[in-house]
Amino acid sequence: MRNRSVPLREVHVWEMPVRLYHWINALCITVLCVTGYVIGDPPAFMKGTEASFNYWFGTVRFIHFISAFLFFFNFIFRIYWGFTGNEFSRWYNFIPLKRCQWKEMLEVIKVDILQVTNKNIDSIGHNSLASFIYFITFLIFLLQCLTGFGMYAAMSNAFLPKLFSWIVPFLGGDMQVRQIHHVLMWGFILFAMIHVYLVFYHDYIERRGVTSSMIGGWKFIEEDVIERHDNRTEDCPKDI
Amino acid sequence: MENQRPSFYEEARGNGVSRRDFLKFCATMAAFLGLEASGIGQIVKALETKPRLPVIWFHFQECTCCSESFIRASHPLVADIVLNKISLDYQETLMAASGFQAEEAYKAVMAKYPGEYIVMVEGSIPTENEAYCCIGGRSALQILQEAVKNCKAVVAWGNCASAGCVQAASPNPTGAQPVHKVISGKPVINVQGCPPIADVMAGVVVHLLTFDRIPQLDGLGRPQAFYSRRVHDTCYRRANFDAGLFVESFDDEGAKRGYCLYKMGCKGPVTYNSCGIIKWNDSVSYPIQSGHPCIGCAEAGFWDNGPFYQHLPEVAGFGIETTADKIGLGLGVATAVGIAGHAIVTNIRKNKEIKNEEPVAGSKVETTKQS
Numbered sequence: 071m072r073n074r075s076v077p078l079r080e081v082h083v084w085e086m087p088v089r090l091y092h093w094i095n096a097l098c099i100t101v102l103c104v105t106g107y108v109i110g111d112p113p114a115f116m117k118g119t120e121a122s123f124n125y126w127f128g129t130v131r132f133i134h135f136i137s138a139f140l141f142f143f144n145f146i147f148r149i150y151w152g153f154t155g156n157e158f159s160r161w162y163n164f165i166p167l168k169r170c171q172w173k174e175m176l177e178v179i180k181v182d183i184l185q186v187t188n189k190n191i192d193s194i195g196h197n198s199l200a201s202f203i204y205f206i207t208f209l210i211f212l213l214q215c216l217t218g219f220g221m222y223a224a225m226s227n228a229f230l231p232k233l234f235s236w237i238v239p240f241l242g243g244d245m246q247v248r249q250i251h252h253v254l255m256w257g258f259i260l261f262a263m264i265h266v267y268l269v270f271y272h273d274y275i276e277r278r279g280v281t282s283s284m285i286g287g288w289k290f291i292e293e294d295v296i297e298r299h300d301n302r303t304e305d306c307p308k309d310i
Numbered sequence: 311m312e313n314q315r316p317s318f319y320e321e322a323r324g325n326g327v328s329r330r331d332f333l334k335f336c337a338t339m340a341a342f343l344g345l346e347a348s349g350i351g352q353i354v355k356a357l358e359t360k361p362r363l364p365v366i367w368f369h370f371q372e373c374t375c376c377s378e379s380f381i382r383a384s385h386p387l388v389a390d391i392v393l394n395k396i397s398l399d400y401q402e403t404l405m406a407a408s409g410f411q412a413e414e415a416y417k418a419v420m421a422k423y424p425g426e427y428i429v430m431v432e433g434s435i436p437t438e439n440e441a442y443c444c445i446g447g448r449s450a451l452q453i454l455q456e457a458v459k460n461c462k463a464v465v466a467w468g469n470c471a472s473a474g475c476v477q478a479a480s481p482n483p484t485g486a487q488p489v490h491k492v493i494s495g496k497p498v499i500n501v502q503g504c505p506p507i508a509d510v511m512a513g514v515v516v517h518l519l520t521f522d523r524i525p526q527l528d529g530l531g532r533p534q535a536f537y538s539r540r541v542h543d544t545c546y547r548r549a550n551f552d553a554g555l556f557v558e559s560f561d562d563e564g565a566k567r568g569y570c571l572y573k574m575g576c577k578g579p580v581t582y583n584s585c586g587i588i589k590w591n592d593s594v595s596y597p598i599q600s601g602h603p604c605i606g607c608a609e610a611g612f613w614d615n616g617p618f619y620q621h622l623p624e625v626a627g628f629g630i631e632t633t634a635d636k637i638g639l640g641l642g643v644a645t646a647v648g649i650a651g652h653a654i655v656t657n658i659r660k661n662k663e664i665k666n667e668e669p670v671a672g673s674k675v676e677t678t679k680q681s
Contacts (some may be wrong), residue, residue, distance in 0.1 A: 110622065111635070114556040114573060117563060127554035185655050188663075224582075225543060239529025244540070244580035245606060245615040249623055249634065256638030260645055267649045271656055275663075 074277070077293040083195055084287045088159050091148045092284055098141035099258055105134040106255050138218055145211050158195030164205040166198060174198035182271070190276060192295050200268075203261075210257050217241075217251040318357040318519070332357070342513045342588060343525075344535045356520035363519055364427035366416050366457055367401040370450040371443050371477045371486055372433030375505040376467040377403055382591070383508030402445070413446050416457070424460040428518065429496075431489050434470045434477045438485025451492060463524050464489060464498045465514060472500035472531070473610035480614050490531060497524045500531040502583065504607035509588050510536045530610070532582065541604050542578035544586030547571065560601070571598060575619040577606030 084092075108130050116124065152161035166172055178199040180187050191197050196204065219230070220237025221244060241247050273280045283289045316324075322332055336353040343349065369377075400416035407415050419427050431454065436442035440449035458464060466489040469475035477486035490498040501514055514533055517525045525533040542548065550556070550570040557564040557571050572579070578586075581604055585596040597604055603619065606612040615623040622633040 112554060112556060112573065114554070114558050114564070116554055118567075119553075119555065120567075121549035121553040121555055124553035124555070128552035130554075131552075183652075185652075185659060188659065224538075224540060236529060242611060243530070243609045244582070245577070245609055245611065245623065248580055249615070252622065253625075253634045253638075256634065256641065259638065260641055263642065263645050263649065267653070271652070274660060275656060 078290045079293055079296055080288045081194055081291045081296065082287050083156075083158050083289045084283055085156055085159065086287065087147070087151055088155060089284055089287055091144055091151065094140065094144045095148075098137045098144065099262065101137040102134060102141060103255055103258055103262075105130050105137070106252075109134060110252055110255075135222065138215075138222075141211075142215050142219070145208075145215065149208075163196055163201045164208065166202050166205075171198040171202075175202060182268075182275075190292075190295070192298060194289065194291055194295065194299055207257075207261055210254055210261075214251065214254050214258075217247045217254070220247050221251065316362065317359055318362060321362065322357075338509075339513055339516045342509055342535070342584075343517055353516060353520045357516075360519055363515070364419050364423040365400075365430055366419055366427060366461075367430045368432065368450075368454065368457070369402045370431065370433030370435055370454070370470075371484065372468070372470045372475075374403055374432065376432045376511070377401075379505035379508045380511050381508075383512055420457060420460060425462060427461055428463055428465060429454075429457050429461045430465040430467060431471045432467045434474045434484075434486035434488055435492050436477075436484035437487050437492065438483065442484040454489070455493060458493045458496050461496060463518065464493065464496050465518075466490065466498055466500045466531075467511065468506055469502060469504040469607060469610075469612070472502050475504055476613050479611075498531055499524055499527065499533060502530075502532050502537060502608040504612075506608075507536075507584055507588050507590060510584055528582075536584045536588075537582045537608070539582065539584075540579060541581045541583050541585050541598070542576075544584075545578055545598055546586065547598060565601060571601075571603040572621065574603045575617065575621050576603035577609070577612065577615075577618075577621075578604040581606040581609050581612075583608040 219234035223235040443450040
């Protein structure tokens with residue numbers, strides 16, 4: 071048996087609210103994708119019966135709408151947490167405004183995607199590329215909420231959905247809104263596939279306990295990485 | 311001049327319409343417009359006392375199906391009222407005058423009733439080359455812009471005038487534009503549908519006359535009284551949708567039982583119109599009731615969101631019958647293949663790393679294991 075020789079330190083990276091957000095979000099997206107797909111292309115498994123005794127499709131739509139509300143408020147909460155949470159959850163991680171963030175992105179592409187260099191990425195929280203991808207997913211979240219509530223607005227008199235009633239005229243009609251909503255669903259599915267794989271990959275290669283970090287919040291980070299992180303002059307590690 | 315114009319009622323009576331029929335018409339209109347009971351009185355009073363509306367009715371790039379629908383309105387007075395009684399001063403299809411006289415007629419309306427007359431438009435306006443639609447040597451755009459200058463309001467009949475309809479469908483060779491895109495400064499009422507429901511058309515006219523203002527419009531300029539609900543929300547087959555009972559082909563058991571046509575490409579869930587309530591042909595039926603899915607003819611771009619018999623539209627640029635789902639699935643498979651490839655490379659890398667890593671000297675775990 072081999073033993074890791076690098077000295078490690080445990081770092082509390084993901085606070086409780088971030089973890090909670092993550093799992094509520096994961097649950098919502100799973101439910102929304104499944105119910106959404108069923109709404110788009112319902113299986114006709116019932117035949118030879120009357121409508122009086124059944125309501126399963128209505129229930130599927132109901133679950134979709136409830137999950138959508140939960141997803142929406144959860145998303146709003148995450149944005150709020152981007153301004154109050156710890157340094158790893160702050161908004162500036164997600165928007166690449168600094169040169170070093172772009173440099174790190176290139177680095178991540180070389181190391182993790184193309185695997186041409188064998189070197190560890192120093193980021194303790196999300197790496198720059200991951201953050202940027204999350205930023206794009208946040209935009210997709212936003213678009214999905216806009217188009218979803220836009221379609222929902224016509225059948226609701228409630229205050230919140232009514233706020234979105236300008237979406238349909240803005241995009242030209244329900245058909246267009248529905249199409250965008252449907253296409254974006256595939257964005258969620260593709261993201262989920264890649265996301266889950268990359269979590270496993272990072273855990274496998276970096277051995278920092280990424281997978282369990284979203285459960286317990288702790289990551290195992292090399293001492294020297296933490297040292298560099300603490301001694302940095304800007305917000306990014308110096309050597310990148 | 312004002313007093314010389316007879317009211318709707320006077321003209322209707324002169325044409326042999328009984329008082330009873332007149333009141334029935336007013337009540338029907340009030341119901342279609344969603345007015346309360348007192349609204350009937352308002353309509354009666356307006357039609358009895360107000361002088362008829364001067365109207366100029368243009369036909370541009372269209373098929374005249376809006377006119378055709380209108381003259382087949384369920385209530386005899388509805389068609390009558392506009393086509394005969396509403397002083398239809400200029401209507402290319404139905405007017406007796408032609409050529410020079412016709413041109414004179416509409417110029418006379420503009421001169422006699424500035425700020426009073428209503429411009430009603432059927433058809434879209436070409437902008438790619440104005441010559442695609444010319445009447446009397448002048449282009450549709452010129453005619454419309456001149457007529458609109460002094461009008462009270464513009465009524466855009468049907469999908470052509472409201473959204474461009476088939477002429478504006480990709481690739482839109484004539485650069486067809488709906489009315490509201492080519493004029494400005496005047497209220498435009500988009501009476502959507504291909505064609506619009508006759509009673510909806512009459513309702514809009516009655517509203518204009520009774521209340522002297524344009525009806526409440528939605529975000530796309532359509533009268534809310536008729537276009538605030540989806541065909542789907544007022545469909546009598548809705549219970550089948552909620553129950554998950556769908557027609558799968560036109561001759562299956564579900565079709566016979568009147569199940570929901572959603573899977574046959576019904577655009578009811580994305581179409582705003584009154585088909586489910588007012589219906590067509592004297593409220594006899596409407597497409598869904600006759601077993602055919604809604605094609606969404608009251609929505610902008612419904613030709614480009616086809617095919618009619620499938621719910622998810624084709625994605626432009628990906629060839630025939632390529633939907634978002636097919637593209638999504640393709641990308642999903644590509645992603646899975648990519649992940650598999652990446653995983654293989656990762657494992658090779660991982661194995662190298664493990665080999666290169668020296669066992670820790672003196673580690674307790676190490677020694678216990680080895681011994």
